[in-house]
Amino acid sequence: MTASALMTVPAGYVVALVDVRCMYVSCERVFDPSLWSKCVVVLSNNDGCAIARSSEAKELGIPLGQPWFEIRRDPRLRHVIARSSNYELYGDFSARMTTLLRENVEHVHEYSIDESFILLPCETAAAQAVQIQHTMSRALGGFNRSSQHLDFSEVCDGVREAAIRGSWLSGSDSLARATDGGLALGQGQVLGGHCCGSDD
Amino acid sequence: MAAGWPSPADDYLDGHIDLSEHLIPRPAATFLVRASGRSMQGVGIADGDEPIVDRSITPRDGQIVIAVVDGEFLVKTLRIVGVPRLVAAHPDFPDIPITGRDVQMWGVVTCVLHHTP
Numbered sequence: 072m073t074a075s076a077l078m079t080v081p082a083g084y085v086v087a088l089v090d091v092r093c094m095y096v097s098c099e100r101v102f103d104p105s106l107w108s109k110c111v112v113v114l115s116n117n118d119g120c121a122i123a124r125s126s127e128a129k130e131l132g133i134p135l136g137q138p139w140f141e142i143r144r145d146p147r148l149r150h151v152i153a154r155s156s157n158y159e160l161y162g163d164f165s166a167r168m169t170t171l172l173r174e175n176v177e178h179v180h181e182y183s184i185d186e187s188f189i190l191l192p193c194e195t196a197a198a199q200a201v202q203i204q205h206t207m208s209r210a211l212g213g214f215n216r217s218s219q220h221l222d223f224s225e226v227c228d229g230v231r232e233a234a235i236r237g238s239w240l241s242g243s244d245s246l247a248r249a250t251d252g253g254l255a256l257g258q259g260q261v262l263g264g265h266c267c268g269s270d271d
Numbered sequence: 272m273a274a275g276w277p278s279p280a281d282d283y284l285d286g287h288i289d290l291s292e293h294l295i296p297r298p299a300a301t302f303l304v305r306a307s308g309r310s311m312q313g314v315g316i317a318d319g320d321e322p323i324v325d326r327s328i329t330p331r332d333g334q335i336v337i338a339v340v341d342g343e344f345l346v347k348t349l350r351i352v353g354v355p356r357l358v359a360a361h362p363d364f365p366d367i368p369i370t371g372r373d374v375q376m377w378g379v380v381t382c383v384l385h386h387t388p
Contacts, residue, residue, distance in 0.1 A: 104339050104342040104343070104344070104375075105342055107342070166299075167298075167299040167300070168299075170298070170299035171299045171300070174299070206327075209300075209326060209327055209329075210297075210299060210300035210326050210327045211300070211326070212326070212377075
């Protein structure tokens with residue numbers, strides 16, 4: 072991370088993390104309805120291990136990185152569907168996601184293939200976060216088919232409360248570490264949300 | 272020193288026609304799919320044609336849409352005036368009612384690429 076990537080949060084703004092829920096699985100699901108609401112894992116190169124799991128697969132207790140040969144021979148996991156990784160697809164979706172974010176938000180910092188930090192004005196952050204989620208879901212595919220969808224209103228109210236008390240949201244410390252110093256969260260205000268994930 | 276005449280067209284050159292620009296106003300939300308079957312022959316979508324699908328458009332009555340019906344991708348005309356249904360453009364294919372079943376609108380077809388033989 073170079074010095075030029077360091078960014079100070081200006082006064083009156085919050086940092087939002089835009090993250091795709093189980094991104095590789097979500098991308099596969101956009102074009103394959105047979106994967107919706109199923110236990111799905113995406114495998115690493117050479118079908119080595121599970122590098123992405125649908126929420127159903129996570130609930131089964133499949134850990135990140137579990138070797139495929141172990142999953143395959145476990146009688147409890149017979150119904151797990153595996154997909155070989157398709158990075159051309161995931162990269163394409165990542166680029167689309169960034170383009171859509173930049174259409175809606177001035178400051179976008181791509182952090183990973185499926186995560187971006189954006190700056191939102193405090194007073195419109197909650198509304199914009201919901202709108203971004205809606206835009207991304209519509210354009211890239213987010214069929215919410217379960218009741219486990221993150222409720223943005225709860226998260227947004229938590230941010231406002233945290234800002235008033237001058238306190239950190241839980242998990243914000245780990246968020247600061249995850250940036251590797253790429254973002255200075257000077258304001259101490261973090262809004263979290265999810266978008267684009269198919270299924271929940 | 273340059274020799275010869277400058278082209279009188281130099282001041283008017285506007286660039287080539289960019290098909291992407293012409294056909295795809297919203298690339299981030301646009302996908303190219305391939306149609307199979309004859310159910311939409313009546314509106315000019317033949318087997319093997321390539322609909323351009325914009326997922327950011329909210330489908331309206333009368334638009335050709337990609338819909339997921341019972342887990343399967345279909346290309347049909349959306350009708351929501353009257354009984355909501357998906358309508359084919361071929362007499363052999365009946366209307367597909369939308370209410371009371373698992374139907375998701377995937378995107379709106381804005382253009383269809385037909386390669387001539």
